[in-house]
Structures are given as C-alpha cells and as structure tokens.
Amino acid sequence: MxxxxxxxxxxxxxxxxxxxxxxxxxxxxxxxxxLAFCSAVLGTVAGMLLxxxxxxxxxxxxxxxxIYTDIFRGLPAAVTILLIGVGLAPLGLGIWGPNxxxxxxxxxxxxxxxxxxxxxxxxxQSVEAGQLEAARAxxxxxxxxxxxxxxxQGVRRVLPALVNQFIALVKESSLVYFLGLLATQRDxxxxxxxxxxxxxxxxxxxxAGLFYxxxxxxxxxxxxxxxxxxxxxxRSDGADGNDGxxxxxxxxxxxxxxxxx
Amino acid sequence: xxxxxxxxxAGKSPPSLSASTSSVATRDIHFAFGSNKxxxxxxxxxxxxxxxxxxxxxxxGKSTLLRCVNRLLEPDRGEVLIGGRSVMDxxxxxxxxxxxxxxxxxxxxxxxxxxANITLGLRKLRGLSRDEAEATALTHLDRVGLRHKAQVRPGxxxxxxxxxVAIARALAMAPEVMLxxxxxxxxxxxxxxxxxxxxxxxxxxxxxxxxxTHEMGFARGVxxxxxxxxxxxxxxxxxxxxxxxxxxxxxxxxxxxQVL
Numbered sequence: 001m002x003x004x005x006x007x008x009x010x011x012x013x014x015x016x017x018x019x020x021x022x023x024x025x026x027x028x029x030x031x032x033x034x035l036a037f038c039s040a041v042l043g044t045v046a047g048m049l050l051x052x053x054x055x056x057x058x059x060x061x062x063x064x065x066x067i068y069t070d071i072f073r074g075l076p077a078a079v080t081i082l083l084i085g086v087g088l089a090p091l092g093l094g095i096w097g098p099n100x101x102x103x104x105x106x107x108x109x110x111x112x113x114x115x116x117x118x119x120x121x122x123x124x125q126s127v128e129a130g131q132l133e134a135a136r137a138x139x140x141x142x143x144x145x146x147x148x149x150x151x152x153q154g155v156r157r158v159l160p161a162l163v164n165q166f167i168a169l170v171k172e173s174s175l176v177y178f179l180g181l182l183a184t185q186r187d188x189x190x191x192x193x194x195x196x197x198x199x200x201x202x203x204x205x206x207x208a209g210l211f212y213x214x215x216x217x218x219x220x221x222x223x224x225x226x227x228x229x230x231x232x233x234x235r236s237d238g239a240d241g242n243d244g245x246x247x248x249x250x251x252x253x254x255x256x257x258x259x260x261x
Numbered sequence: 262x263x264x265x266x267x268x269x270x271a272g273k274s275p276p277s278l279s280a281s282t283s284s285v286a287t288r289d290i291h292f293a294f295g296s297n298k299x300x301x302x303x304x305x306x307x308x309x310x311x312x313x314x315x316x317x318x319x320x321x322g323k324s325t326l327l328r329c330v331n332r333l334l335e336p337d338r339g340e341v342l343i344g345g346r347s348v349m350d351x352x353x354x355x356x357x358x359x360x361x362x363x364x365x366x367x368x369x370x371x372x373x374x375x376x377a378n379i380t381l382g383l384r385k386l387r388g389l390s391r392d393e394a395e396a397t398a399l400t401h402l403d404r405v406g407l408r409h410k411a412q413v414r415p416g417x418x419x420x421x422x423x424x425x426v427a428i429a430r431a432l433a434m435a436p437e438v439m440l441x442x443x444x445x446x447x448x449x450x451x452x453x454x455x456x457x458x459x460x461x462x463x464x465x466x467x468x469x470x471x472x473x474t475h476e477m478g479f480a481r482g483v484x485x486x487x488x489x490x491x492x493x494x495x496x497x498x499x500x501x502x503x504x505x506x507x508x509x510x511x512x513x514x515x516x517x518x519q520v521l
Contacts, residue, residue, distance in 0.1 A: 134368035134427075136333060138382040138434060139358030148381065153372050 013203040020195045020204035024211055028188035032215070035101070035173035035187060039108035040166050046109060047116025052146075054121050065117070072114035077172050081107040085179040100179035108176070112169050119161045124154030156230070163223045167216045188212060282469040283344035283359075283437040284309040290329050290339035292322075299325045301493035302339070307438075307471055307486070309344070312464040314480035314501075315473045317490035318516060323473040324365075326490070327440045330471065331360040343438060358386055361431030365443040367423040369415035369430070375402070376411040379430045387434070401429040405459055421452030425459055432463075439463065441472040445479075457483075477520055481505050489513045 053065035072080060084107035085100055092103050127150045135145030155162075174189035181190055192208025195201075285307045292300040299322045307313040315323045328334040330341050332353040340347045348356050370378050379398035383389045389397065402408040405425035407418075415423050424444055431439060441460060445453045457476060461483045464470055474480055480487050480501060487504040489497045489512075497504065497513050505521075508514045 128366075128368075130364060130366055130368040131370065133333060134362075134364060134370070136354075137331060137357055137360075137362040137364075138430070139354050139386050140382070141354050144385070148385065149370050153370075156372060 010202050011206050013201050016195065016199055016201045016203040017207045020191060020207055023186075023191050024188060024204075024208060027184060027186055028191040028208065029211060031185060032170065032173055032187040032189075032211075035105060035108065035176060036166070036170040036215075038105045039112055039173070040169050042105065042109035043112025043116050043165075043169065044162070046113035047120055048151075050113055050117030051120035051124060052151075054117065055124060069114045069117055072110050073118070075111075077108075077111055077175055078178060080111055081175050082178050083107075084110065085176070089179075099185070100176060100181060101185065104173075104176035104179055108169060108173060111172070112165060115165050115168075116162065119158045119165060120155065123156075123158035123161075124151055126157055127153045159230070160223045160227045163219055163226065167219050167223075170215050170219070171212065281437065282310050282467060284342075285330060285438050285469060285471060286342040286345075287326070287330065288340040288342065290326065290341070291337045292325055292329055292334060293337055299493055300329065300336070303329075303490070303493070303495055305471075305488055305495055305498070307469055309469050310467040311485040312468075312470040312472060312483055313486045313488060314484035315471065315488045315490055316475070316477065316480055316504075316516075317496075321490040322493040323490050324442050327362070327442050327471060327473055330438075330440060331357050331362055333357070333362075358382075358434060359436055360438045360440060361434060361436035362440045363424070363427050363431055363442065363444045365446050367415070367420070367427045367447070369423055369427055371414065371416050373414075374412050375407065375415060375418070375426050378415065378426060379433045382430070382434050397433055398429070401433045402426070404432070405429045419452060420448045421455050424448065424452075424456045428456075428459055428463075437469065439468050439470045441470065441474070443473055443475060446475060475520070477505070477517075489516065491516070 050065045050069060053061040054069070056062050056065075075083075081104065085103045088103055088106075089100075092099075096102050124146075131153065132142070132145050132150050135149040136142065140148065174187060176187065177190045177193070181187070186194065188208045188211045189205075192205035195204035285305075287303050287305045290300050290303040291298070303322070303326055305313070305315075305326075315326065317323055325334060329336045329339075332341070332348070335353075340349050342348070343356075343359065369375075370381070373381065376395060376398050379401060380389075380391070380394035383394035383397055384391065387394075399408055399411060402411055405428055407422055407425055407429070410418060410422065410426070415426060418426065428444075444460065445456050448456060453476070457479050460470070460472065461479070464483050464485075472480075472484070482501075484501050486498060487501050488495050489504060489508075489510075491512050497508065497510050504513070505517065508517060
C-alpha cells in the first residue's frame with residue numbers, strides 16, 4: 001500500500017500541519033476574514049448603488065452602471081486584482097504605505113459589487129409593480145416608496161444569492177497573494193502554500209483548505225436556512241410591530257436599503 | 262342580483278372619518294399609453310359625500326381613469342378637480358395623501374405586519390409618533406373587524422381580510438375621497454360580500470367614493486350615481502334605477518344584457 005502511504009504523507013502529515021497551525025490561526029484566518037469582510041461590506045454598499053442606478057429612469061445613471069457591471073463581471077478576478085493592486089500601487093504608497101490590503105480590498109470590492117449589483121437589481125425588479133403603486137397611492141414619492149417598500153422586499157428575495165456571493169468572496173480573497181504579502185499580511189492560502197512550497201508537502205495547504213471550509217460551509221447553511229424560511233414563510237410571532245423591529249431579516253434589509261441613500 | 266346589506270348594525274356608530282369629504286370631478290381627461298388612446302375626454306362629477314360607480318367592459322378605461330384622478334398617471338390633457346379646485350398644479354405626492362386608493366390585488370406590503378402596513382404612512386407622511394399611529398391604525402382595523410390580526414403578516418390572511426386591511430390602510434390617512442379599483446375582482450366568491458359590505462358602510466357614512474366595479478348588484482344597491490364607460494368615454498350617467506332599468510344608449514343596453 002505504497003500509494004496510500006505516499007498520499008497520507010503528502011496530505012496528512014500531522015507534523016507539517018502542526019507547524020502551520022499557529023500561523024494559520026493567528027495570521028491567516030484574521031487576514032482572510034478582514035479581506036472578505038471589508039470587501040463584502042463595500043461590495044454590498046456599492047452593489048446597492050449600482051442596482052439603484054441600473055434601475056434609474058435617467059440614462060446618465062443607467063449606462064455607467066451597465067458599463068461598470070459589464071467590465072468588472074467580465075474580467076478575470078486575477079486581472080482586476082493585478083491591475084488595481086499593482087497599477088495603483090504608486091498612488092497607494094503615498095496614502096497608506098507599502099500595504100497591499102487597501103488596494104486588494106478595493107479590487108475585491110469592485111468585482112463583488114458588479115455581481116451583487118446584478119443580484120440586487122434582479123431582486124428589486126421581481127417585486128410586483130403594485131407595491132410601488134400602493135406606496136405612491138398613500139402619498140410616498142417614488143424614491144421613498146422604493147426605499148421603504150420595494151427595496152426591502154427585493155433584497156429579502158435575493159438574500160440566498162447574496163450569501164453565495166459572500167462565499168465566493170471568501171475564496172477569491174486568496175488572490176491577493178498576487179500583490180506580494182509580508183509575512184504578517186499573509187492570508188490562509190498563502191501560509192498554507194508557503195509551507196507546502198518550502199517542504200514539498202501539501203498537508204499545510206490541505207489544512208488551510210479546511211479553514212476555508214470552516215468559514216464557507218456554515219455560510220452555505222445560512223443560505224439554506226434563509227432559503228427555506230423564505231419558501232415556507234416566516235414565523236409570524238408578532239415580534240415585528242413596526243418597521244420590522246426585532247426581525248433580523250427586516251433589519252438587514254432595512255440597513256442595506258438605508259445604505260443606498 | 263343580491264342586495265348588499267350594510268355590515269354595521271344600526272345604532273352602533275363606527276369611528277367617524279376625521280377629514281371632511283370633498284367632491285371630485287374630471288374635465289375632459291385624455292390619456293394614451295403610447296398610441297393607444299385609453300381615455301378620450303372623460304367628464305365626470307361626484308358630489309361630496311356620495312358614491313359613484315363606474316361600470317363598463319374591460320379595456321374601457323375605468324382603471325386608467327381612477328389613476329388619473331390621483332395622478333398615478335398624468336393625464337395628457339384635462340383637469341381633475343377636488344372640492345371644486347383643480348389639483349393639476351399640486352404636488353402629486355401631497356394630492357395622493359388626500360385621496361385613498363384600494364386596488365384589485367390589495368397590494369399590502371407583505372414584509373410588514375398588518376399594523377405596520379397601516380402605520381407606515383401615518384408615521385412617515387403624517388409624522389405621528391409610533392403610539393399615536395398604532396392607536397389610529399387599531400381604530401381603523403376595528404372598523405373592518407380585523408383588530409385581532411394586527412400583528413400578523415398579510416400573507417396569512419384570506420383575500421377578503423387582506424382587502425379590508427387595504428381599506429383600513431387607505432382610510433387611516435383620513436382621505437377626502439376614496440377610489441376603489443375593482444376591489445373584489447380578485448376575491449373568491451364567498452369573500453366578496455364582506456368586502457362589499459365594508460365599502461357600502463363607508464358610503465353610508467358619507468365618504469366621497471369613486472368605485473370601479475363589476476358587481477352590478479353593488480352598483481345598483483349602493484351607488485348614488487352610476488357611470489357607464491366605453492372606449493375611453495363616459496357614455497351614460499344617472500341614478501342606478503335609470504341606468505339599470507331604463508338604459509338609453511344601445512351600448513349600455515348591450516353591456517347590461519351581457520353582464521346581468
């Protein structure tokens with residue numbers, strides 16, 4: 001059983017894993033989470049602005065949103081990250097010094113916002129026209145009606161797709177290694193990969209992979225939970241007397257819609 | 262044809278409508294979707310405190326006319342008068358606060374509780390505090406018999422209950438005029454009566470109403486005036502007895518022979 005033995009030594013070398021583990025926990029995990037979280041927040045905010053612009057009645061908002069989306073959805077992530085991270089590095093150097101993170105986060109956010117914008121747009125467009133009509137009939141302006149009535153419902157419908165996008169972002173964050181990272185700036189992937197390259201043993205990289213799964217698998221379950229809740233209808237426990245106070249879904253939807261303004 | 266019985270028993274007075282109601286009139290309203298001329302000069306008068314029903318075949322422009330009255334659609338030509346004054350130069354958002362509207366498909370906000378559906382406008386447009394808004398909302402839910410449903414989501418209600426909530430939502434804004442756009446057309450037959458009774462109650466209390474309906478029994482029993490529309494014009498108007506018993510135009514006679 002030489003093959004099994006070889007495989008075990010290559011992937012499941014506990015010594016190699018043990019050596020990588022402290023750095024994965026203290027350096028890689030926080031860095032990956034910072035990259036993913038910051039670009040998720042920025043990407044969501046920008047995505048909402050893109051969606052609202054894309055649905056605007058003014059072509060001067062619609063067209064730029066369209067072009068932006070086409071570009072950043074169409075480029076390979078690696079190309080965008082290198083173009084932004086390396087191309088703008090001289091500018092970044094003057095602002096925040098030799099730290100690739102701000103530009104890395106910017107590049108990831110640009111990519112994420114293009115996708116998230118499309119997700120929001122499809123959600124908002126799926127809300128029946130009667131909803132805005134009813135809001136306007138009460139006396140709300142089109143803008144306020146969108147903000148209070150249409151966007152919260154649209155966002156709610158695409159929450160599963162949105163979380164999927166966050167999962168993609170966690171994985172894509174590994175691409176910032178293109179920008180050259182100092183030892184303390186390395187993310188999960190880079191730490192695993194460094195160890196693997198130095199020792200010719202992939203165990204540390206496998207362990208890094210497990211860390212990604214620890215982040216992404218719970219997120220996929222969040223998707224499933226949201227999805228089934230949306231499908232079967234939420235509990236009507238009366239906790240949301242007004243403005244959905246007490247309903248986390250409501251609050252998220254409301255927060256996201258607020259960010260767009 | 263069934264007669265519509267008012268739901269509120271005599272002697273029990275429902276909460277009074279806080280704003281005084283006003284007359285509504287349209288003058289030579291024209292409206293086109295692109296090249297499709299939907300309204301071709303509609304003149305219509307609804308006296309303050311009376312109920313007018315608009316009947317007519319599908320595509321005759323009834324719903325479009327209602328949307329021109331509160332300027333959800335801007336007429337290409339013509340004027341809407343409320344209380345005898347043209348509203349064409351008013352801020353349309355403010356105009357719509359004075360004119361309540363009820364839709365065929367209810368259009369309640371499904372992500373908000375029944376109570377929050379009603380308090381939304383009161384708080385964000387009228388500037389009421391949460392407590393004031395909820396008190397007002399509950400009064401109006403009482404009126405439609407759904408106070409006990411205040412905390413649930415609209416999706417858990419029957420169509421008839423949803424439509425009554427929609428009526429309460431419109432009334433809570435204390436409108437001077439109410440518009441009903443085929444308010445019972447999307448309801449299961451057994452739910453129609455309850456909603457019609459709620460609308461009839463409102464007529465009995467002297468709300469000025471413009472009601473687009475396919476319920477001829479309702480038009481006959483509740484309307485003060487019935488207007489028959491065809492091809493974007495009001496073809497014949499009159500008290501229900503005259504419209505239903507002594508129609509003078511051939512088109513109205515044909516229409517009635519098809520629907521009655």
